Amino acid sequence: MTGQLSFPRQHARTQRFSLGAPRAFTVSPDGSRVVFLRSRSGTDRANVLWVLDLDAGREYPAADPMILLGGADEELSAEERARRERSREGSAGVVGYAVDNAVELAAFALSGRLFVAELRGGTARELTVPGPVVDPRPSPDGRRVAYVTGGTLRVVEADGSADRAVAEPENDTTTWGLAEFIAAEEMDRSRGFWWSPDGTALLAARADDAPVDRWWIADPANPGREPAEVAYPAAGTANASVSLSLLRLDGSRTDVLWDREQHPYLARVHWSADGAPLLLVQSRDQRSQVYLTVDTVSGATRVLHVDEDAIWLDLFAGVPAWSPQGDLVRIAEEDGARVLVVGDRALTGPGTHVRAVLDVGDDDVLVSASAGPGAADPETGQAHVYRVDERGAERLSEGEGWHSAVRSGAVTVLVSASLGRAGSEARVLRDGKQIAVVTSYAQEPVLTARVALTEAGERRIPCAVLLPTGYTEGDGPLPVLMDPYGGPHGQRVVAAHNAHLTSQWFADQGFAVIVADGRGTPHRSPAWEKSIRDDFAGATLDDQVEAVRALAGEYPLDLTRVGIRGWSYGGYLAALAVLRRPDVFHAGIAGAPVTDWRLYDTHYTERYLGHPDEQPAVYARNSLVTDEGLSEPAEQTRPLMIVHGLADDNVVAAHTLRLSSALLAAGRPHEVLPLSGVTHMTPQEQVAENLLLLQVDFLKRSLGVA
Incomplete structure (x- = not known):
């Protein structure tokens, strides 16, 4: 029974309570269907493709992997494993799908095989094509399906006939139709081909990673296995060469021309019936971009x-x-805020910080936004859905919380989470009125997060504070655990219950837990994000110090016992804290930390720290393995546990090994926990569960908590 599980076991088994929750919604343009993914229970990893018939008021499965694979386990190709790692996808079954314009045909891959589903009738069938298949996508008219296999872009008729290659790689370093590593990992561009509106041609990216340095990721637990070769574009080194071509189904090819020397990054591609193909390309230093x-x-x-x-x-x-009127829709920085621009006019102002465009309608634009720097109320940790037109912005989501939406025509799926309830709710609205709720099978957590959202210090740093369940003032001050991500792209202080469950579990072990989103974290203002330029080690660490000291005046914090834990950038921040500020932090757990920024990728690292050949001092100052990184007095050495997956191809294990070597050479004690076969994610149930238990044990030992 769920109630008999410990939180670490339940948290691991449910993949952070994501299993069984509906996601990846698509609304048909006629407003009759909502398509989505959801597994059959809160512990089932295999997603089923579902259809909610709004007219009949019923759900039915359009594609069940158990039936389609005859009960066999999935077999993933190397390309598919890489795609899932880039998107941090830990579930199974149908993890992604694409549809035609009418949302009548869906295409997806299972075990490297190509399947299509008729969404009106809920029937699925396999198309026999060469494999393993990656990223299949129907043409807008639903007559054909394009897909990639072995770096070749192919097209097959929807009835399974006339399968043919559209573009084939000329060597083993080239692919057609796939996003290169840096696009998928850092640009949020996971695809590499786009259908023409009439379904007679494809825009396809050609990526050649021959210039990229080769790294080798071995499995030390299995020395008989050959190391995996990875083309990794580390900061200051060459990226893959990416170009774009128009491939017509009659066999003709037209190369797309732009100044790739000046703007080598192909960041976005958009092709719709409302205009010609639209590209967004960036310079390598990301200070210039061209539409x-x-x-x-x-x-x-x-x-x-x-x-x-x-x-x-x-x-x-x-x-x-x-x-639809042929105007360019973009998000721009104006008056210190991020605003929606249509054509040459900004439709929002400094009171609204636009995060993303969700849908472009005939008369309006649907956006995700939060309170901007000009707002009267900061609305800490909230995200809302707005409908924007020439008259201004109208909020559609109600109540404090974290909201997102998918829309087509008059039908909107509004997904809402709040601090007051576990999980999220997906409501279907037609013309603003609720007509259905999409059922969630996600498990109810065995604990309740009791979160106080606040702001700390002169900089008004957004924070979440969690105390042990049942804590009273008479219990006295508590040892502190800072639990940040604390860097770019990672907002942790959100008005959503489930986002704070792990922090609450740590609090229930006897800690006051603080999550602080300091400078560099997203969605407050451009100035807030950009203030970390050249200064990871200073700004992000200073804000963790300011937050804990400021909150000590409001909460029962024992500042003589302060620990910090984090993963990825949070791991870097945790190690940085105990190495640079041992006067504040008394123990740290660094999970998969970046320790030497020269070992991290180009697009991310160079955006914040510049090119290492041009700014070597910046890289040295922000590194954990230089003399400056280890410059604190020896008598103030603090306990540090470093955790790293040895199969990580994003933050490679060399980061931890180099830090451990530097610490050892400096005579500084530390613990290293290597995770065999684990990538940057930790989806394995036993690993995820025991990691939480080991962290608590380390913190209690290090901080003297009974």
């Missing part, structure tokens, strides 16, 4: 708009796009 349209006859491009910024430019979901 281009493509002439489909000649392949020439024309500049629509140019963005430039002295610090860096960000990428956003859902843009660029065309409006």
Whole structure:
């Protein structure tokens, strides 16, 4: 029974309570169907493709992997494993799908095989094609399906006939139709081909990673296995060469031309019936980006708009796009805020911080936004859905919380989470009125997160504070656990219950837990995010110090016993804290930390720290393995546990090994916990569960907690 499980076991078994929750919604343009993914229980990893018939008021499965595979286990290709790692996808079954314009045909891959599902009738069938299949996508008219196998872009008729190659790689370093590592990992571009609106051609990315340095990731627990070769574009080294071509189904090819020397990053591609193909390309230093349209006859491009910024430019979901009237839709920085721009007019102001474009309608634009720097109320940790038109912005989501939406025509799926209830609720609205709720099978957590959202210090740092369940003032001050991510792209202080469950569990072990989103974390203001330029080690660490000291005046914090834990950037921050500020932090757990930024990838690292050949002192100052990184007095050495998955191809294990070697050479004690076969994610149930238990044990030992 669920109630008999410990939280670490339940948390691991349910994959952070994500299993059984509906996700990946698509609404049909006629407003009759909502398509989504959901597993059959809160512990079932295999997603089923479902259809909610709004007219009949019933759900039915359109594709069940158990039936389609005859009960056999999934077999994933190397390409599919890489795609799932880049998207941090830990579930199984149908993990992604694509549809035609009418949302009548869906295509997806299972065990490297190609399947299509008729969404009106709920029947699925396999198309026999060469495999393993990656990223199948129907044409807009539903007549064909394009897919990638072995780096070759192929097209097959929807009835399974006339399968043929559209573009084949000329060597083993080239792929067609796939996102290269840096696009998938850092640009949020997970695809590499786009259908023409009439279904007669494809825009396809050609990626050649021959220039990229080769790294080797071995499995030390199995020395007989050959190391895996990885093309990894570390900061300051060469990226893959990416180009774009228009491939017609009649066999003709037109290369798309732009200044790839000046703007080598292909960040976004948009092709709809509302205009010519639209590209967003970036310079390597990400201080310049150009919006281009493509002439489909000649392949020439024309500049629509140019963005430039002295610090860096960000990428956003859902843009660029065309409006039905042919205006360019984009998100821009104006008056210290992120605003929605349609054509040449900003439709939102500094009171609204636009995060993403969710849908472009005939008369309005649906966006995700939070309170901007000009708002009267900061609305700590909230995200809302707004409908924006020429008259301004109207909020559609109600109540404090974390909201998102998918829309087509008059039907919207509004997904809402709040601090007051576990999980999230997906409500289906037609013309603003609720007509259905999509059932969730996610498990109810065995504990309740009791979160106080607040702001700390002069900088008003957003924070979440959690105390042990049942704590009273008479219990006295508590040892402190800082539990941040604390860096770019990672907002942890959110008005959603489940986001704080692990922090609450740590609190219930006898700690006051603080999650602080300092400078560099997203969705407050551009200035807040960009203030960390060249200064990871200073700004992000200073804000953790300011937060804990400021909150000590409001909460029962024992500042003589302060620990910190984190993963990825949070792991870097945890190690940084005990090495640079042992006067504040008395123990740290660094999970998969970046310790030497020269070993991390180009697009991320160079955005914040510049090119290492041009700014070597910046890289040295922000590194944990330089003399400066280990410069604290020896008598103030603090306990440090470093945890790393040896199969990690994002933050490779060399980061931890180099830090351990530097600590050993400096005579500084520390613990290293290597995780055999584990990547940057930790989806394995036993590993995820025991990691929590080991962390608590380390913190109690190190901070003297009974």
